[in-house]
Structure formats: structure tokens, C-alpha cells
Amino acid sequence: IYTGPLCAHCEWAKALLKKKNVDFIEYNVGEDSAKREEMLKKSHGARTVPQIFIGTHHIGGNLELQALEREGKLDNLLKN
Numbered sequence: 001i002y003t004g005p006l007c008a009h010c011e012w013a014k015a016l017l018k019k020k021n022v023d024f025i026e027y028n029v030g031e032d033s034a035k036r037e038e039m040l041k042k043s044h045g046a047r048t049v050p051q052i053f054i055g056t057h058h059i060g061g062n063l064e065l066q067a068l069e070r071e072g073k074l075d076n077l078l079k080n
Contacts, residue, residue: 002039004049005030009062013050016069022078054078 001017001024003010017024029036029049043051043058052059054077059065068074 002027002051010050013062
């Protein structure tokens with residue numbers, strides 16, 4: 001998960017992942033320009049944070065992550 005400073009959506013996304021006992025690596029793109037460039041490439045230019053990946057699958061941001069959870073699709077993605 002690529003995050004930024006003072007980002008409420010980042011906190012909400014991380015809270016959901018923690019609630020589901022998902023181990024994740026957080027990259028703060030506000031502190032690491034190389035990770036910002038990596039995020040831009042992997043997300044095909046998405047500049048907003050968070051940008052969330054499960055494995056190599058690009059989820060998108062917090063809204064997309066929360067939608068997957070509401071639709072009951074997140075657990076299957078996390079298993080793969």
C-alpha cells in the first residue's frame with residue numbers, strides 16, 4: 001500500500017486490512033520519491049493515495065478497497 005502524510009483514506013484502508021489480519025508493506029510516497037515513481041508506474045499514473053495492490057493486482061484506492069469488502073469480494077482476492 002502506497003500512502004501519504006495526513007491521509008484519512010490511507011488510515012481507513014490500513015484499518016480495514018488490519019481488521020482482516022492482513023500483513024502489508026506501507027510505502028510513504030511523501031517521504032520517498034523513488035517509491036512515488038514506482039507507484040506512478042505500477043498504477044499507470046494514478047497520483048492519489050492510497051494506491052493499493054494485492055500481489056501484482058492493482059486494487060486502486062480506499063474507495064475501491066471498501067467496495068470490494070462490501071461486495072464480499074475482498075476475501076477471495078486476499079487468498080490468492
